[in-house]
Amino acid sequence: EIVLTQSPGTLSLSPGERATLACRASQSVSSNYLAWYQQKPGQAPRLLMYGASSRATGIPDRFSGSGSGTDFTLTISRLEPEDFAVYYCQQYGSAPRTFGQGTKVEIK
Amino acid sequence: EVHLVESGGGLRQPGGSLRLSCVGSGFIFGDYTMSWVRQTPEKGLEWVSALTWNSVDVDYADSVRGRFTISRDNAKNSLYLQMNSLRVEDSALYYCARGTWGSPFDYWGPGTLVTVSP
Numbered sequence: 001e002i003v004l005t006q007s008p009g010t011l012s013l014s015p016g017e018r019a020t021l022a023c024r025a026s027q028s029v030s031s032n033y034l035a036w037y038q039q040k041p042g043q044a045p046r047l048l049m050y051g052a053s054s055r056a057t058g059i060p061d062r063f064s065g066s067g068s069g070t071d072f073t074l075t076i077s078r079l080e081p082e083d084f085a086v087y088y089c090q091q092y093g094s095a096p097r098t099f100g101q102g103t104k105v106e107i108k
Numbered sequence: 109e110v111h112l113v114e115s116g117g118g119l120r121q122p123g124g125s126l127r128l129s130c131v132g133s134g135f136i137f138g139d140y141t142m143s144w145v146r147q148t149p150e151k152g153l154e155w156v157s158a159l160t161w162n163s164v165d166v167d168y169a170d171s172v173r174g175r176f177t178i179s180r181d182n183a184k185n186s187l188y189l190q191m192n193s194l195r196v197e198d199s200a201l202y203y204c205a206r207g208t209w210g211s212p213f214d215y216w217g218p219g220t221l222v223t224v225s226p
Contacts, residue, residue, distance in 0.1 A: 035212035044203055044216035045153070056214060088153060092212055096169050097143075099153040 002027055002091050004100035012108040019076040021103045023089035028069045030093030036065055036074045037088045039102075045088060049074065079105070110134040110215045112204045117220030124194050124224070130187040130204030130217055138182035143208045144189050146200035147219070154200075157189065158208040165209070172198075194224045 003026040013019055023034070032052040037045035047056040049065035052072055062077045076083055084107050089100040116128040128144070143158040157168045157178040166178060177190040187204055201221050205213035 031210075033210065033212075037213075044218055045213070046216070047212055047214045050212040050214075056212075090153070090212070092208055092210065095167055097155040097158075097208055099155070101152050 006100035006103045010104045021074040023072040025070040029091045033093030035090045040085045112217035114217045114220035117222045119223045126191045128189040132185045137185040142187045145203045148200045199224045
């Protein structure tokens with residue numbers, strides 16, 4: 001099973017600042033099948049990125065993803081008020097599909 | 109617009125059974141692999157099971173294999189999860205999600221809550 005470790009656990013930033021979230025896999029993610037999700041309180045997760053660097057439908061271009069192999073990054077170039085949420089990475093290249101434990105982006 | 113709506117959650121005692129349902133709309137349900145994913149505050153998000161569009165390929169997390177059964181009825185745009193021999197640790201919010209086997213979970217339902225308690 002691929003274990004995904006996200007860091008930091010919490011990121012305290014102000015609107016307009018840049019957010020950089022990390023996701024490290026215990027072994028290489030097949031075909032860079034790495035996704036990022038955003039979850040707000042009381043809501044289901046929403047797909048942001050897939051294939052490590054492709055934005056999902058309707059996701060603004062301030063969100064970007066990068067990385068390959070075992071190290072991946074989600075970057076939010078300038079935080080908007082609606083971006084404060086919990087973010088999860090997930091690999092779907094190997095069974096079982098696994099999620100990271102999440103990074104909370106909170107208002108400083 | 110794609111919509112997924114789960115139902116069937118509730119309170120059961122350990123050892124009991126429950127059947128979850130998910131109805132999809134706004135897309136050709138029979139074209140897609142579908143999955144169940146659960147979430148708890150303690151363990152976070154955990155993929156539970158997946159089923160291909162034609163029900164040929166199925167997979168389960170080790171934690172539920174042998175106790176849970178996933179199925180679908182494409183004519184009814186519906187996905188199911190039969191949960192038997194329930195354990196306290198199966199308590200979670202269960203989501204129906206579109207995708208897996210080489211695709212991410214691109215749409216999710218709002219979830220249905222399962223509580224297993226003596």
